[in-house]
Amino acid sequence: MIGFLLRWVLLIMLSFVIARVSNAWFVDTLGGEFLGVAVIALGAASVRSVLKKCGRLAELPLAVASTVVVFVMGLGAIKLLPNWEVNNALRITLAYGLLVLTTIGINTWIEDR
Numbered sequence: 001m002i003g004f005l006l007r008w009v010l011l012i013m014l015s016f017v018i019a020r021v022s023n024a025w026f027v028d029t030l031g032g033e034f035l036g037v038a039v040i041a042l043g044a045a046s047v048r049s050v051l052k053k054c055g056r057l058a059e060l061p062l063a064v065a066s067t068v069v070v071f072v073m074g075l076g077a078i079k080l081l082p083n084w085e086v087n088n089a090l091r092i093t094l095a096y097g098l099l100v101l102t103t104i105g106i107n108t109w110i111e112d113r
Contacts (some may be wrong), residue, residue: 003112004049010110011041014102023091028083036077036084043073044103049112066103070096 016092019025027033032101076095078084086092 003110004045007048007106007110008041008045008105011044011103012038012041014106015041015044015099018095018098018102021099022095023086024086024095025078026083026085026087027081032081032083033076036081037086039045039077040073043069044099044107047103048107048110052112062107064109067100070100070103074099087092 016034019033019037027036044066047069048062051061051065078086
């Protein structure tokens with residue numbers, strides 16, 4: 001549980017920094033942006049725990065699952081949360097790529113105890 005919480009907190013902080021620096025999307029309130037980032041980070045942090053419970057924790061499935069979860073959660077945040085608008089397609093692609101690499105790195109580095 002400690003590993004999951006540590007992964008979640010680190011991913012929230014890093015996702016928020018990536019979102020603010022890339023300026024890929026527009027959210028009218030800071031709370032709305034933080035909620036979206038927290039939802040994306042929650043999904044990304046749970047990938048390792050879910051794969052471990054399924055018994056499929058290996059490097060390739062972890063990378064593939066992280067990519068799919070970040071993409072689906074990000075798409076869901078942009079579609080479902082109010083007042084989220086995409087500013088630049090190239091920047092959002094780069095932001096998602098950086099977030100996927102960050103998720104893979106943190107999920108590989110921090111294990112559950």
